[in-house]
Amino acid sequence: MGVNNLSVVLKKKDEIVLENRPVSEPGPHEVLIGIDTVGICGSDVHYWKNGRIGNFIVREPMVLGHESSGTVVRVGSKVTHLKPGDRVAIEPGVPCRMCEFCKSGRYNLCREVKFCATPPVDGSLCQYYTHAADFCFKLPEHVSLEEGALLEPLSVAVHACERARVTAGKTVLVTGAGPIGLCNLLTAKALGATRILVTDISESRLEVAKKLGASHVVCVGGKDAGASAEEIRSSLGAPPDITVECSGAESSVRLAILVTKSGGTVVLVGMGPPEITLPIVDAAIREVDVRGVFRYANCYPTALELVASGRVDVKPLITHRFRLEEAVRAFETARSGEGGAIKVLIQNK
Numbered sequence: 001m002g003v004n005n006l007s008v009v010l011k012k013k014d015e016i017v018l019e020n021r022p023v024s025e026p027g028p029h030e031v032l033i034g035i036d037t038v039g040i041c042g043s044d045v046h047y048w049k050n051g052r053i054g055n056f057i058v059r060e061p062m063v064l065g066h067e068s069s070g071t072v073v074r075v076g077s078k079v080t081h082l083k084p085g086d087r088v089a090i091e092p093g094v095p096c097r098m099c100e101f102c103k104s105g106r107y108n109l110c111r112e113v114k115f116c117a118t119p120p121v122d123g124s125l126c127q128y129y130t131h132a133a134d135f136c137f138k139l140p141e142h143v144s145l146e147e148g149a150l151l152e153p154l155s156v157a158v159h160a161c162e163r164a165r166v167t168a169g170k171t172v173l174v175t176g177a178g179p180i181g182l183c184n185l186l187t188a189k190a191l192g193a194t195r196i197l198v199t200d201i202s203e204s205r206l207e208v209a210k211k212l213g214a215s216h217v218v219c220v221g222g223k224d225a226g227a228s229a230e231e232i233r234s235s236l237g238a239p240p241d242i243t244v245e246c247s248g249a250e251s252s253v254r255l256a257i258l259v260t261k262s263g264g265t266v267v268l269v270g271m272g273p274p275e276i277t278l279p280i281v282d283a284a285i286r287e288v289d290v291r292g293v294f295r296y297a298n299c300y301p302t303a304l305e306l307v308a309s310g311r312v313d314v315k316p317l318i319t320h321r322f323r324l325e326e327a328v329r330a331f332e333t334a335r336s337g338e339g340g341a342i343k344v345l346i347q348n349k
């Protein structure tokens with residue numbers, strides 16, 4: 001198909017350009033997808049502004065984007081479950097399929113995973129993208145391609161709520177009301193959590209959390225952990241059974257441990273500084289389980305079911321839409337949060 005594939009390329013820190021790249025032919029087990037919608041994730045913005053996240057360093061130009069959906073254009077010779085014209089959500093991380101983690105179903109822990117827009121792997125913010133067919137999920141007619149792109153952050157939340165064992169009747173604290181915290185709010189609610197308190201340091205983000213169904217919100221800006229914990233307990237009338245930490249802020253991780261009920265669970269979704277000081281003895285003596293969360297495994301089908309069934313509505317997270325040619329403006333919007341930006345989409349039109 002030649003070099004006819006406009007792509008959003010991070011050349012190096014601070015430099016995003018639009019570049020025509022070749023269209024790659026699908027291998028036997030792959031599909032070629034005409035990309036429709038790509039959500040901008042905080043990690044795309046972080047690579048753009050910092051050139052790295054931890055040990056993942058942008059050393060070569062890299063196509064951005066990992067929250068994508070599109071329409072199948074061509075299928076490899078061995079693909080049977082998809083056909084040209086099918087609309088799909090793309091799960092962006094393809095693992096090795098061989099290691100003990102892959103074989104046991106925890107493929108998110110695979111050391112050899114190729115994850116879109118995690119250096120050195122190119123992402124899917126382009127016009128045509130080739131991907132493993134079994135990591136593409138056909139969307140029912142009534143699920144839009146925008147919703148398909150949002151299945152990526154929703155899958156992070158599905159995995160987090162599974163790790164936290166959120167079930168009917170639980171009281172849940174979600175710390176941080178960015179796209180990930182809000183997806184966790186929606187998922188916890190769909191799983192039957194009855195009381196969900198959301199914290200943030202931004203009043204406007206807490207307004208969104210309220211609109212999306214948080215039963216309580218607490219603005220923690222400028223408060224110490226003791227004061228925030230007391231406000232959370234008195235709002236809920238009891239400590240939360242479960243805390244889903246979605247900010248990465250050290251003070252918030254500390255608060256998560258301190259405020260969670262004895263015998264409860266804290267899951268760490270937010271990624272902040274690699275080393276922080278925590279009240280770990282408090283966690284130990286009150287048997288508060290602290291569990292990690294790394295992306296997701298086998299969560300796309302659940303995320304899709306939640307959306308298709310109407311139990312989760314991700315559409316209110318979408319605040320901005322841009323065309324591929326306006327990618328730099330889209331990234332500026334996502335970075336600054338101007339206009340109350342939550343989820344900024346880039347679309348091929």
Ligand code: NAD
Nearest residue numbers: 042176178179180200247248249252269270271293294295
């Ligand atoms: P975001 O930056 O949009 O949201 C973070 C929110 O936390 C913001 O609204 C911010 O105001 C709020 N915040 C800051 N300090 C706070 C505090 N002390 N208490 C409460 N809230 C506070 O980011 P996002 O896209 O929603 O992602 C959230 C986090 O999840 C990021 O750290 C991201 O790297 C991480 N993440 C982790 C995984 C994983 O696999 N573990 C996957 C996706 C995202």
Ligand code: 572
Nearest residue numbers: 041042043053054056118156271295
């Ligand atoms: O949607 C996947 C995703 N994962 C994020 C952040 C945003 N989006 N994570 C936080 C950063 N880590 S990482 O291990 N890394 C850069 C590979 O530090 C991955 C998970």
Ligand code: ZN
Nearest residue numbers: 041042043066
């Ligand atoms: Zn992401």
